[in-house]
């Protein structure tokens with residue numbers, strides 16, 4: 147879906163979530179962070195206040211996290227989602243799951259998250275952004291398409307792009323913990339969002355180029371239930387035959 151305005155971008159994405167929750171009130175949602183979905187979360191909060199959406203049975207998981215970050219740091223994915231969504235809506239505390247940024251064992255934490263996702267019956271609807279290098283979650287270029295939840299070194303590009311969350315690149319943790327590409331592909335439905343001219347090149351590569359681990363987002367081409375929401379700037383370099 148290609149939208150004309152920022153308002154349409156945000157509300158189109160929010161409406162997809164509303165439709166999912168209407169269809170299955172106890173949906174398991176996987177949630178992304180970043181600049182891109184900020185407006186969508188605002189619309190969701192507003193729709194909740196207008197009683198157009200009910201989160202009382204919804205289960206949420208975060209897609210990724212900064213590994214090693216203080217878990218109370220507002221720049222973490224947990225901090226972001228709490229501030230922008232969780233504290234404003236009627237999600238039950240026990241239905242909010244996180245990746246722990248400072249687990250006793252990273253390896254055990256990854257296993258725990260994969261088991262948790264299985265126990266919850268899988269992810270019904272997973273929201274994704276795209277990094278300028280094509281990353282999904284923190285699956286940086288080169289990540290195996292067979293990967294499950296894992297810890298990964300963040301690229302310089304990703305640390306620079308996320309400097310805003312930690313008040314400077316030097317404060318951005320050097321590693322991430324993220325659902326793997328296989329974990330992502332196992333979600334029953336995916337929604338990827340990208341906006342702005344600075345995403346046009348990578349969107350073109352991801353959707354006009356081959357499916358390759360060099361561009362993790364290219365795997366969306368082979369998911370059987372994926373929606374991609376773009377604004378016209380992000381879509382500007384796509385070849386016409388796609389839409």
Ligand code: GLP
Nearest residue numbers: 178179180181182275276277283
């Ligand atoms: C971070 C997150 C990703 C997100 C990406 C894009 O790296 N870990 O999940 O998709 O940023 O961010 P932005 O929306 O700010 O471009």
